[in-house]
Amino acid sequence: MKSLLFSAACLLAITTTAHASDLLIASGAGYRKPVTELMEAFNKETGLTVESSFGNMQQVRAQSEQNPDIAAIIGDRFFLEPMGIAQQFVNISQGALMLAVPKGKTIDSIQDLQQPSYARIAIGDAKKTVYGRAATTCMEREKIQADGRTLEVAMLPQVSTYLLNGEVDAGFINRSEALAHKDKLGTILPMPAHCHDPIDLSLAVLKNRPDNPTLQSWTQFLGSDKAKSILERHGL
Structure with missing residues (x-):
């Protein structure tokens, strides 16, 4: 009897989780704060619910391949386009x-x-994060010799954590992370646009997914003045 009750409870939990949102997406971890605020604003405005999982681009791709319920990905087009998993790209902003x-x-x-005093410089993994790639490119173009002094991490928020804890001497982050932690950091310098390739934040609508009316509403919302004000507040 207990086993039956336990199985029923598990089934209820799975069913509840499956129907908890009207739209399921995946997002790059560096955009957790703005994407979360966008989802909350969308819910308040439409009554529809969007949920997102977060990770680096390799994790996001794996999640989208393993879970057919994920309808779209928010991330950097530079990484998303070569994956060949999107049927459409919607430009959101530039990082x-x-x-x-x-x-x-x-x-x-x-x-x-x-x-030499900058003995530990934190950057995102250039193969997994667009800001890690941008940081690596920027140092190359600016002829910064930092062999043996860079600390690569899998996701951008980890760079912020190292900076906040004083465990590194410097770190490359995006404008969203900079704004979120500006009162807890020292100097924050914008890098010149010419030192790295453009960072285009996009919504990738995935191939071979069932039609979802909420996805269309979500896409329209991302182009609204409300969404733009949220993105601007987060430095996007």
Whole structure:
């Protein structure tokens, strides 16, 4: 009897989870804060619910392949397009690369990273995160020699964590992370646009997924003034 009750409870939990949202998406971890606020605003405006899982682009791709309920991905087009899993791209905004140091410290230029005092420089994994790729490209174009001093992490929020804990001397983050933690960091420098390729934040509508009316509403909402104000507040 207990076993039957347990099985019924599990089935109820699975059913509840499956119908908890009108739309399921996946998103790059570096955009957790703005995407979460967008989902909340969308729910308030329409009464429809969007839920998202978050991870680096490799994790997001794996999730979308394993879960056919995921209808779209929010991430950087540079990584999404070569995957060949999208039938349509909707441009949302453009990202910006920032260089930050822990609270109480200052930095005047990316060239300062040449100094030995910057012994640990945190960046996202260039193969997994667009900001890691942008940071690597930026250092190459600015001729920054940092061999043996960079600390690569799988997801961008980890860079912020290292900076906030004072475990690194500098780190490359995006504008969203910079704004979210601006009172807890030292100097935050915007990197010049020419030092890396454009960072295009896009919604990738996935192939071979059933039609979902909520996805169309969500796409329209992302182009609304309300969504744009949220994105701007998060530096996008």
